[in-house]
Amino acid sequence: MKSVLSLVSRPAFKSYTQTAHLPGRISRVYTTAHSVPPLNDKSLFRNQAYINGNWVNAKSGKTFEVTDPGSGKVIDTMPEMDKEDAELAIQAASDALPAFKKLTGRQRGRMLNKWYQLMMENADDLAKLITWENGKPLADAKGEVSYAASFYEWFGEEAPRIYGDTIPSTAAGNRIITIKEPVGVCGLITPWNFPAAMITRKIGPALAAGCTVVAKSPGETPYTAAALVVLAERAGIPKGVINVITALNNTPEIGEAITSSSAVRKVSFTGSTRVGKLLMKQSSETLKKLSFELGGNAPFIVFDDADLEAAVAGAIASKFRSSGQTCVCANRIYVQRGIYEEFVEAFAEKVRSFKVGGGYEEGVTHGPLIHDRAVEKVESHVQDALKHGGKVLIGGQKLPDLGANYFQPTVIRDSTADMLIASEETFGPVAALFPFETEAEVIELANKAEVGLAGYFFSNDVQRCFRVAEAIEVGMIGINTGLISDPASPFGGVKESGFGREGSKYGIDEYMITKTLTFGGMGLPLQGSK
Ligand SMILES: NC(=O)c1ccc[n+]([C@@H]2O[C@H](COP(=O)([O-])OP(=O)(O)OC[C@H]3O[C@@H](n4cnc5c(N)ncnc54)[C@H](O)[C@@H]3O)[C@@H](O)[C@H]2O)c1
Numbered sequence: 209m210k211s212v213l214s215l216v217s218r219p220a221f222k223s224y225t226q227t228a229h230l231p232g233r234i235s236r237v238y239t240t241a242h243s244v245p246p247l248n249d250k251s252l253f254r255n256q257a258y259i260n261g262n263w264v265n266a267k268s269g270k271t272f273e274v275t276d277p278g279s280g281k282v283i284d285t286m287p288e289m290d291k292e293d294a295e296l297a298i299q300a301a302s303d304a305l306p307a308f309k310k311l312t313g314r315q316r317g318r319m320l321n322k323w324y325q326l327m328m329e330n331a332d333d334l335a336k337l338i339t340w341e342n343g344k345p346l347a348d349a350k351g352e353v354s355y356a357a358s359f360y361e362w363f364g365e366e367a368p369r370i371y372g373d374t375i376p377s378t379a380a381g382n383r384i385i386t387i388k389e390p391v392g393v394c395g396l397i398t399p400w401n402f403p404a405a406m407i408t409r410k411i412g413p414a415l416a417a418g419c420t421v422v423a424k425s426p427g428e429t430p431y432t433a434a435a436l437v438v439l440a441e442r443a444g445i446p447k448g449v450i451n452v453i454t455a456l457n458n459t460p461e462i463g464e465a466i467t468s469s470s471a472v473r474k475v476s477f478t479g480s481t482r483v484g485k486l487l488m489k490q491s492s493e494t495l496k497k498l499s500f501e502l503g504g505n506a507p508f509i510v511f512d513d514a515d516l517e518a519a520v521a522g523a524i525a526s527k528f529r530s531s532g533q534t535c536v537c538a539n540r541i542y543v544q545r546g547i548y549e550e551f552v553e554a555f556a557e558k559v560r561s562f563k564v565g566g567g568y569e570e571g572v573t574h575g576p577l578i579h580d581r582a583v584e585k586v587e588s589h590v591q592d593a594l595k596h597g598g599k600v601l602i603g604g605q606k607l608p609d610l611g612a613n614y615f616q617p618t619v620i621r622d623s624t625a626d627m628l629i630a631s632e633e634t635f636g637p638v639a640a641l642f643p644f645e646t647e648a649e650v651i652e653l654a655n656k657a658e659v660g661l662a663g664y665f666f667s668n669d670v671q672r673c674f675r676v677a678e679a680i681e682v683g684m685i686g687i688n689t690g691l692i693s694d695p696a697s698p699f700g701g702v703k704e705s706g707f708g709r710e711g712s713k714y715g716i717d718e719y720m721i722t723k724t725l726t727f728g729g730m731g732l733p734l735q736g737s738k
């Protein structure tokens with residue numbers, strides 16, 4: 209294995225251009241460049257885990273390889289940790305808790321603010337790491353860094369503003385107040401699709417509340433998380449407050465260690481509904497406080513009365529963000545019959561202008577998917593749609609000449625309710641367009657999903673806006689917008705998309721408990737007083 213420094217400063221190793229033929233009337237030039245630009249600050253690249261303020265290997269000495277999804281090349285290794293390492297991290301977080309929770313909110317807020325500033329100062333390097341291990345285009349990666357850092361800024365401001373209540377008692381002579389306390393040690397498990405933002409959205413409120421954490425970084429994208437820890441050290445976060453453990457194949461074992469430990473009082477998980485259900489079962493033995501941000505299958509509805517141009521732009525932004533690999537991506541695009549043909553044409557035209565390729569290449573709008581399993585799922589949804597009468601307008605094919613993980617941005621028209629894509633999250637760059645006739649019909653279709661994370665609709669009728677927003681069973685609705693993510697806005701789902709809210713003024717509550725203080729014998733005359 210090459211040394212870390214040679215890896216982070218290695219020169220371009222491949223760059224080429226090729227033509228990909230798309231069904232329909234055009235063929236597009238796709239390009240890719242597999243060169244990894246060197247970091248300005250090479251010390252941000254770490255290939256170890258972090259426990260109790262120390263950079264460490266797995267006790268077993270085992271490691272796993274991390275692959276650049278764009279080039280298919282191995283980036284480096286990370287420690288393949290197991291239960292024993294997880295227990296050390298939990299112990300470190302437990303030991304650090306008493307002192308950390310005694311700091312004032314203002315003191316913790318200042319640390320988070322410093323961390324925010326360091327992230328912004330090192331935004332270019334963090335973005336390079338995100339693109340390297342996740343594949344998303346550099347411009348998107350930069351956007352993710354700002355989004356991720358904004359959770360430290362936001363919760364740094366919330367930390368000094370944790371209030372309890374004064375409550376009128378029903379019993380005469382009693383006086384009731386509540387205080388908020390940190391829940392304790394938190395186990396945080398996050399996915400690869402936002403290597404920075406999914407972690408900061410949990411660590412920010414946890415630290416603001418006074419909790420200490422054990423974070424399991426995603427096996428596919430652990431280097432961004434490690435770089436964030438380097439910046440945490442510089443921000444003066446005390447040792448043991450943040451512990452980041454790493455694993456790929458041992459992930460279920462780590463999950464079990466975290467969920468079964470009685471020292472861990474809270475688990476916050478972002479990932480699939482399948483794994484969420486498993487972690488909930490595992491956590492039941494110790495009855496932990498839980499937050500689960502799970503899978504989505506977002507309906508995106510365009511009514512006849514919508515602004516067509518805005519609806520097309522919103523649908524493109526929602527569907528193809530991160531090549532369709534976000535939990536809030538539109539998965540089912542329902543368009544009312546009166547506007548359907550016009551919408552299909554304008555939407556397809558936009559997709560034709562995409563440029564797929566390596567994330568570092570200038571002008572690339574869409575990168576590779578994360579791994580071959582993601583490509584297989586996307587391909588199976590396209591094949592299934594074809595079998596059920598869907599018509600592929602654009603795309604529909606893998607792009608093997610670019611690399612194993614590239615798939616053409618795809619538009620399928622005349623989609624129907626019996627297609628897999630109508631009931632399962634694709635998590636990839638396939639836009640399925642469904643025609644519909646009436647408002648009642650589309651609400652029923654939208655609510656058929658077992659999950660309910662995000663939903664979107666476009667309409668210029670204010671009555672309808674309220675009616676439809678109230679009828680759709682999701683945690684978040686975009687009305688006349690395809691982008692809803694904001695640190696100020698509560699993020700979370702209903703039904704099998706989980707529970708709990710991240711970001712916003714509610715996000716910090718997930719990491720606190722309310723303690724009730726009842727004072728008896730109050731309001732009585734002072735004994736012996738005149
Ligand atoms: N609601 C949200 O905020 C949100 C955000 C991003 C992704 N997601 C969902 O995540 C899914 C895509 O990610 P994925 O396929 O990698 O999900 P996944 O559930 O397989 O993995 C997510 C994370 O959980 C870890 N994990 C996997 N198995 C585990 C186990 N047994 N114990 C403990 N940890 C385990 C993985 O290492 C990974 O870091 C989609 O369904 C997407 O909608 C949801």
Ligand SMILES: O=CCCC(=O)O
Binds near residue numbers: 534536693
């Ligand atoms: O993928 C899930 C998170 C997406 C977001 O925060 O916008």
